[in-house]
Amino acid sequence: MKDGPDIARIAALIGDPARANMLTALMHGKALTATELSGEAGVTLPTASVHLSKLDEGGLLRVRKQGRHKYFSLASDEVAGVLEALMGLAAGAGHLRTRTGPRDAALRKARVCYNHLAGEMGTAMYDAMLARGHLREDGDDLSLTAKGTEFAREFGIDLDALETKRTPLCRQCLDWSARRNHLAGSLGRAMLSRMHDLAWARRIEGTRIVDFTPEGARQFATTFRT
């Protein structure tokens, strides 16, 4: 009965609607200020402040102070993973908060998951890189092969800059819509960032949708065709 970690503690933390809204908003990947998050959650600043300190206390958030602003982001990819897993359960149970519509379809196609690409295009990229031997799965670990390193450089990614970071280069992340893996980690972040630089796609403000241009979609299909 009292085996294992204290699950209820953090589940209760996520279980409040206001806090869940904040966490969902942070899945966009960008760090947000307290006022922005209060808007996302639909509560006033004071209440948001209490919620945020609780989330921080619980270890779910990373906080940075910058001048008179306070920026909040998810503490780790692991937190994002749990949120995605919960979304999978909620979606599967049929308790979608919003009716499925064109917006939902767009989310399924391509969206931002924390800081990397998810949805059908995210899993397509993952599968392609795996099939071509750019990535190698070893249990739950993921690594970039020599071939993958070359590919990344050609794609315009500065791998040296990435390796200095604390976060692992490659990580698996499970999709709530496609129920498959996609690429997370600092490389996943860099790949999406590069696609923005190449003008393949742009973010639709206020949503998690990644909108590919027709030309961008064509290039993507060519680059990651299996």
Added chain:
Amino acid sequence: MKDGPDIARIAALIGDPARANMLTALMHGKALTATELSGEAGVTLPTASVHLSKLDEGGLLRVRKQGRHKYFSLASDEVAGVLEALMGLAAGAGHLRTRTGPRDAALRKARVCYNHLAGEMGTAMYDAMLARGHLREDGDDLSLTAKGTEFAREFGIDLDALETKRTPLCRQCLDWSARRNHLAGSLGRAMLSRMHDLAWARRIEGTRIVDFTPEGARQFATTFRT
């Protein structure tokens, strides 16, 4: 702000200590009755009853009526996966409910995860079967190779009986202690069951610990050495 599934609903469901205890107890894999679960949660039968109906309502449980008993089990492997992921976060955040002790070490070494083997020995088995080409990973999917089929038969598993079931044969499951994959699905269940039949190991009543005999541990190491 209102993208995606309703995460707070089920997180709140897991977020109550009594309910979390029940769910954790069900990670043992066996179906339990309402009275048993009330004992696990440390509440009276009436309160347990309302909790259980809520969990059922939320789609987290599978309920079967048998005579005057009501048996509860987790609704799916997916639910078990979310619980494990939450345990990973809680453990990582350092909010272990129990101080680490010999019991905790035993849990880390070998334990039951829903219905299959987890912990260090679980991941060791998974890695060995992957390295020998018994299992093949394809994205998030897992399949049994021809070589693996032969191995399973030699090990004494009736694969024909397993294929009739609804649950997939092979599935990955992430460990909260080892942070690596281990083998779930009906094959994972059958493997653990077979080890019990071979008297390699036995369950310690009332816990999730799987206790290997010295001889059983030797056989295990031989069978799954890399």
Added chain:
DNA sequence: TCCATTGTTTGGTGATGCTCGAACCATACC
């Protein structure tokens, strides 16, 4: 048919905790 066991429902109690307005610090900009 009667009794014992299992589970559900109801009513009442208590506590937890979410919420906001207002007052209070801190920083930045003029």
Added chain:
DNA sequence: GGTATGGTTCGAGCATCACCAAACAATGGA
């Protein structure tokens, strides 16, 4: 300095919900 903005703390109000005891329904066995 003075002023505006971002954030925190305090107080009170309010709703939700977990909890149990007791009564009730259902099933199985004697």
